[in-house]
Amino acid sequence: MTDVDFRQGSYPVPGPQTTNLADILERVLDKGIVIAGDIKIELLDIQLLTIRLRLFVASVDTAKKAGIDWWENDPALSSRASRDALQEENRDLRERLKELESEAPERKPR
Numbered sequence: 771m772t773d774v775d776f777r778q779g780s781y782p783v784p785g786p787q788t789t790n791l792a793d794i795l796e797r798v799l800d801k802g803i804v805i806a807g808d809i810k811i812e813l814l815d816i817q818l819l820t821i822r823l824r825l826f827v828a829s830v831d832t833a834k835k836a837g838i839d840w841w842e843n844d845p846a847l848s849s850r851a852s853r854d855a856l857q858e859e860n861r862d863l864r865e866r867l868k869e870l871e872s873e874a875p876e877r878k879p880r
Contacts, residue, residue, distance in 0.1 A: 802828030802836065 805825040811818045826838065833839065845852040 798827060799829040800832060802826060802832045 803826075805823075805827070807823045809819075809821040809823070811820075826833065826836070828836070841847045843851050845855045
């Protein structure tokens with residue numbers, strides 16, 4: 771049996787601190803969290819399918835610090851990337867048109 775000290779000058783030992791969902795979410799977004807898993811489907815010792823899942827939950831700033839910024843270059847997610855992709859496609863088409871016009875025999879205008 772343990773002895774408990776109930777003297778007047780003793781301080782109680784603090785218990786675990788309670789945290790709310792906002793604190794937990796702020797900490798996760800600030801530090802980042804990685805969830806990884808593999809799914810393998812086998813039949814008679816023959817591997818039919820492997821799915822590798824990787825989930826990185828973080829704020830944009832934390833993701834950039836980790837070197838992850840794919841959304842900035844994806845035309846479906848970024849208007850700047852979409853505009854850049856259209857400009858590049860337009861430039862390529864103009865170059866191809868110049869090449870075709872230079873190779874075609876000269877025609878008289880109508």
